[in-house]
Amino acid sequence: MAFFLETLIGGLMAGMLYSLVALGFVLIYKASGVFNFAQGAMVLFAALAMARFAEWVPAWTGIDNAIATTLIAFVIAGTCMFLVAWLIEKLVLRHLVNQEGATLLMATLGITYFLEGLGQTLFGSDIYKIDIGMPKEPIFVFDSIFEGGILVNKEDIIAAAIAAGLVVLLSVFFQKTSTGRALRAVADDHQAAQSIGIPLNRIWVIVWCVAGVVALVAGMIWGSKLGVQFSLTTVALRALPVVILGGLTSVPGAIIGGLIIGVGEKLSEVYLGPYVGGGIEIWFAYVLALVFLLFRPQGLFGEKIIDRV
Amino acid sequence: MLYRENGQFKTSYRADQAIFPIAQDRIAIALMLAVAFLVVPMLASDYIFRAILIPFVIMALAALGVNILVGYCGQISLGSGAFMAVGAYGAYNFFVRIPGLPLIPALILGGLCATFFGILFGLPSLRVKGLYLAVATLAAQFFSDWMFLRIKWFTNNSDSGSVSVNNLQVFGMPIESATSKYIFCLAVLVVVALLAKNLVRGSVGREWMAIRDMDVAAAVIGIRPMYAKLSAFAVSSFIIGMAGALWAFVHLGAWEPAAFSVEVSFRLLFMVIIGGLGSIMGGFFGAAFIVVLPIVLNQFLPALVGMFGIEISTAGVSHAELMIFGALIVWFLIVEPHGLAKLWSTAKQKLRLWPFPH
Numbered sequence: 063m064a065f066f067l068e069t070l071i072g073g074l075m076a077g078m079l080y081s082l083v084a085l086g087f088v089l090i091y092k093a094s095g096v097f098n099f100a101q102g103a104m105v106l107f108a109a110l111a112m113a114r115f116a117e118w119v120p121a122w123t124g125i126d127n128a129i130a131t132t133l134i135a136f137v138i139a140g141t142c143m144f145l146v147a148w149l150i151e152k153l154v155l156r157h158l159v160n161q162e163g164a165t166l167l168m169a170t171l172g173i174t175y176f177l178e179g180l181g182q183t184l185f186g187s188d189i190y191k192i193d194i195g196m197p198k199e200p201i202f203v204f205d206s207i208f209e210g211g212i213l214v215n216k217e218d219i220i221a222a223a224i225a226a227g228l229v230v231l232l233s234v235f236f237q238k239t240s241t242g243r244a245l246r247a248v249a250d251d252h253q254a255a256q257s258i259g260i261p262l263n264r265i266w267v268i269v270w271c272v273a274g275v276v277a278l279v280a281g282m283i284w285g286s287k288l289g290v291q292f293s294l295t296t297v298a299l300r301a302l303p304v305v306i307l308g309g310l311t312s313v314p315g316a317i318i319g320g321l322i323i324g325v326g327e328k329l330s331e332v333y334l335g336p337y338v339g340g341g342i343e344i345w346f347a348y349v350l351a352l353v354f355l356l357f358r359p360q361g362l363f364g365e366k367i368i369d370r371v
Numbered sequence: 372m373l374y375r376e377n378g379q380f381k382t383s384y385r386a387d388q389a390i391f392p393i394a395q396d397r398i399a400i401a402l403m404l405a406v407a408f409l410v411v412p413m414l415a416s417d418y419i420f421r422a423i424l425i426p427f428v429i430m431a432l433a434a435l436g437v438n439i440l441v442g443y444c445g446q447i448s449l450g451s452g453a454f455m456a457v458g459a460y461g462a463y464n465f466f467v468r469i470p471g472l473p474l475i476p477a478l479i480l481g482g483l484c485a486t487f488f489g490i491l492f493g494l495p496s497l498r499v500k501g502l503y504l505a506v507a508t509l510a511a512q513f514f515s516d517w518m519f520l521r522i523k524w525f526t527n528n529s530d531s532g533s534v535s536v537n538n539l540q541v542f543g544m545p546i547e548s549a550t551s552k553y554i555f556c557l558a559v560l561v562v563v564a565l566l567a568k569n570l571v572r573g574s575v576g577r578e579w580m581a582i583r584d585m586d587v588a589a590a591v592i593g594i595r596p597m598y599a600k601l602s603a604f605a606v607s608s609f610i611i612g613m614a615g616a617l618w619a620f621v622h623l624g625a626w627e628p629a630a631f632s633v634e635v636s637f638r639l640l641f642m643v644i645i646g647g648l649g650s651i652m653g654g655f656f657g658a659a660f661i662v663v664l665p666i667v668l669n670q671f672l673p674a675l676v677g678m679f680g681i682e683i684s685t686a687g688v689s690h691a692e693l694m695i696f697g698a699l700i701v702w703f704l705i706v707e708p709h710g711l712a713k714l715w716s717t718a719k720q721k722l723r724l725w726p727f728p729h
Contacts, residue, residue, distance in 0.1 A: 097502045157705040163502055164447050168644045169704050171637060175697030179690040187686060299509070299633070306506045338521070345517050348510035352495055355507060359499045371588045 068213055069328050075218040077324015078225050082280035083301035084308065084316040085229070086273040091310045092249045093269040096155070097163065099170040102298020103177035104274055107146065109281030109290040110181045111139040113190035128193075136278070143274030146177070151267045178295060187292065192285035221283045228279055229317060232272070236313075245269060249311070300344075303351035309364025319362060323347045374722040390568055407557060412550045420549035427662045428556040429617045434642040434654035435560075435567055436610030441640065442648035443571055444603035445583030446496050446504055450511035451611055451639040453492075456631035457515060458485040458612025459619035460525050463534055466620075467527055474539050474546065478559070478616045485612020486605045488515075493604030497597055500586070512633050519628040535625030552621050559617065563610055568651050570606065579603050580649070611639075645703050647712025656711035664699070668692045 083101060090098040115135035125131055154169055236242040247255040248265045256262055284294060301320070308319025327343040335342050360366055374395050381387045391397045415424060437451050462481025466472055492511035496504055519525050520532045527534060539546040546555050570576055578599040581589035590596050619626045638661055646657025672691055676683045683691070707714060 097505070154701050154705070158708075161704075161708055164441070164644065164648075165704055165708050167447070167502065167505065168640065169701050171641070172697040172700030172704065175693045175700070177697070179693030179695075179697065183687065183690045183694070187690070302506045302509060306503050310502065341517055341521055345510060345513035348507075348513050352507050352510045355495055355499050355503065359503065361503075369587045371585065371591060 069332050070325060071214060071218075073325035073328030074321055075215070075222060075324070076328060077304075077321040078222050079280065079284060079297075079320075080301045080304045080324055081317045081320025082225050082228070082276060082283070083297055084304040084320050085232070085313065086276045086280070087301065087305045088308075088310065088313055088316045089232075089269055089273045089276065091305075092313075093245050094155070094248070094266055095163070095252075096166045096170060097310070098273065099167060099298070100150075100173040100177060101273065101277060101301070102295040103174040103181070104143070104146070104277040105281040105284070105297060106290075106292070106294040107177050107181040107281075108139055108143055108274065108278035109192065109285040109294055110185040110190070111142045112136065112278065112282055113192045113285060113290045114185045115139055116192065117190075136282075139278055140275055143278055144271050147270035147274050148267055150270055151263060155266055156263065174295070178292075182292070190285070190290040192282055192290060217287065221287070224279065224283065228276065229313070232276075233313065235272075241268060300347065303347040306361055307351045307354055309361030311365050312361070312363035315361060315363035323350070326350055374719070374725075376723075388572075390572070404561065408554065412554065415553075417549050420553050422666060423663060424553050425549070425556055425622050427658055428553065428560050429614050429622055430639075430642065430662055431655045431658035432556070432560045432563060432617065433611050433614035433639055434646065434658045435564060435651065436607045436612075436614060437639045437643045438646075438648065438651070438654045439567060439571070439579070439610065440603050440607035441643050442650065442653065443576060443583060444579040444600060444607075445500075445586075446493070446600060446603065447501065447640075448508045448607075449505050449633070449636045449640065450492060450508035450515075452631045452633060452635035453511040453515035454485045454489055454608040454611040455615025455618060455635060456519060456628060457488040457608075458482055458615030459626065459631065460519050460534075461485060461612065462616035462620065463536065464525065464527070466536060474541050474620070478613050478620070481616035482609040482613040485608045485615065489604045489608025489612075490601055493601055493608075496600050496604065509633070509636075512636055516628055516632065531627060533625060533627035536620050537624070539620060546621060556617055556621055559613070563613070564651060567606075567610065571651065575599075575602060583649075641700060645700070645710055647710025647715075650710070650712040652715060653710050653712035656715070660711065664696065665692060668695055 083105060086101040086104065087098055090096055090101075112135055115138045116131055119125060119131050119134050119138070123134075125134070150173060154173060158166055158169055236246060244255070244260045244265055245268065247258075247260055248262065252262065255265075280297075281290070281294065284290075284297060304316060304319040304323045307323060308315025308317070327347055330346045331343040334346075355361070374393075376393045379392075379394055381392070386392070391400060411424070433451065433455060436454075437448065440446050440448050458481040460481075461484025462477045465480045466474075466477045488511070492508060492514075495507045499507060523529070526532050541555055544551065546552055571579070578589070578594045579602075581592075581594050582596060582599045582603075586596055589599070615631065619630065623630060642657030642661045643654065644657070645660055646655065647653025669688065669692065672688055672695075673683055703710075
């Protein structure tokens with residue numbers, strides 16, 4: 063039982079990181095109908111920027127305080143993501159208005175390649191560590207109920223808290239601010255939003271920025287757990303089934319889908335994996351999402367797709 | 372003056388429905404085939420065969436298959452690499468388990484394996500479409516990556532999933548030299564391209580295109596979506612599977628599951644989009660572009676940067692290659708979203724009116 067709970071918690075933690083990446087997908091798809099394959103590359107780029115600036119800032123300015131360095135690095139990396147978002151809108155999206163979904167998907171694949179190359183050219187391609195001062199040592203909880211207790215990483219708990227905070231922040235941003243309302247309006251209907259004076263271009267920049275910041279947070283947490291390296295881009299591929307499970311247009315869907323996939327992956331690997339040769343967590347999420355789609359094509363929380371001739 | 376159909380009268384329906392109704396096209400195609408089969412083998416060096424021509428021919432075949440699914444039937448697929456892998460490993464299994472099986476039946480059996488796999492993973496297309504389907508087909512990709520790495524039976528109990536074939540023969544002739552490999556692949560490509568061209572011109576192809584353009588309307592006028600979509604998956608994955616088998620058997624010789632990773636799927640999709648969706652010609656253009664581009668970049672980038680007095684490391688070249696590749700794709704999509712085939716047909720249209728613009 064304790065082992066099951068431990069696996070479950072591990073799955074939830076992994077799932078939460080998937081949710082963070084999936085959130086980036088959903089934000090952009092909601093506001094512009096673009097399926098952003100570059101989210102993984104953005105996570106890598108952001109994490110690389112964060113890791114390198116955290117290294118460079120003390121060397122340049124002589125600041126020795128860990129918290130201050132982290133903050134400055136975070137702000138600089140955030141600015142980088144803002145620049146990336148602005149350039150993507152300026153150079154790519156603006157010219158591809160009204161193209162088909164497939165074309166836009168391809169364009170984001172192109173952006174993926176570009177960002178991967180650019181990130182490694184600017185920041186180097188070694189494995190870096192992000193140290194944002196998270197406590198590493200595991201703690202044991204519930205040792206009164208189970209023998210030996212359940213092993214939980216403090217780091218995971220903090221990461222979960224950060225992710226939860228981000229989600230709350232985003233929902234407040236979407237529900238309460240006028241920009242958030244404009245974003246939702248654009249998501250519902252581009253033309254109608256434009257006709258009441260919402261500038262589409264600015265909205266796109268904002269949404270890609272927000273996705274960039276989400277990518278930065280995701281990259282930061284992944285990076286401090288496992289180190290920043292090229293394989294971070296594959297995180298995006300792991301997060302894709304989350305998006306289709308939860309529905310492409312739903313923020314809560316991304317969160318809950320992420321948790322389901324995270325738990326499903328870990329439990330299947332531990333309890334099912336030994337029978338079929340292991341390593342099944344790579345495709346298990348996809349097959350789970352696939353089977354699920356057969357019953358509910360729009361995902362858990364997605365909007366119902368209505369086709370008219 | 373040179374490219375005009377004036378004075379070419381057709382007196383039968385057969386003549387009117389020919390693949391190339393204009394005589395100049397027929398001559399041009401015949402010339403191109405003659406060059407490809409006779410002149411190229413005499414001129415090209417071994418390096419050009421192995422690095423450019425053979426990959427180009429096989430990838431063009433695969434792109435043809437992808438184009439049937441994505442371009443003609445509108446089902447975006449990111450699982451093409453998996454179909455190639457199934458074709459390759461399927462053909463391999465028949466090849467080792469049936470002693471004395473000739474190469475061509477092995478290729479066809481590999482294609483049939485891919486067909487079954489394709490139909491299986493095409494089933495979700497009956498329920499989901501568009502971008503959801505694109506992600507769903509990734510399931511095929513990751514599943515096949517895992518299957519050939521972990522299930523030992525498929526790889527004849529090799530530990531790492533890497534296998535090899537040798538002593539390839541077609542009709543008693545060995546397929547060992549680069550020239551013979553090239554000729555063989557080219558022959559397969561020409562036959563399959565002819566069949567595919569006729570298929571997409573016929574009733575099946577028109578059903579696919581109706582489904583692509585608007586599936587609900589197509590269903591209303593009596594096209595069975597299930598039949599049309601699954602037949603597109605079947606035909607497309609058969610061709611991709613054959614291309615996979617060729618890639619493994621003829622081009623690589625020895626391979627492992629990583630040869631058919633998700634990267635291959637992306638590249639195939641690039642070929643189709645850059646070449647032109649819904650055009651047999653497009654696959655050839657796209658394959659040429661995607662196969663040749665990395666080689667050209669690799670060869671010329673260090674020299675080009677060197678002119679400005681900058682030394683560039685190997686890692687730097689590969690990063691720059693990624694960036695240029697990505698930028699070119701975006702640039703292409705912006706400038707010509709209908710692909711190179713559209714440029715080709717525009718050029719032909721202009722040529723017909725030349726020298727008068729209207």
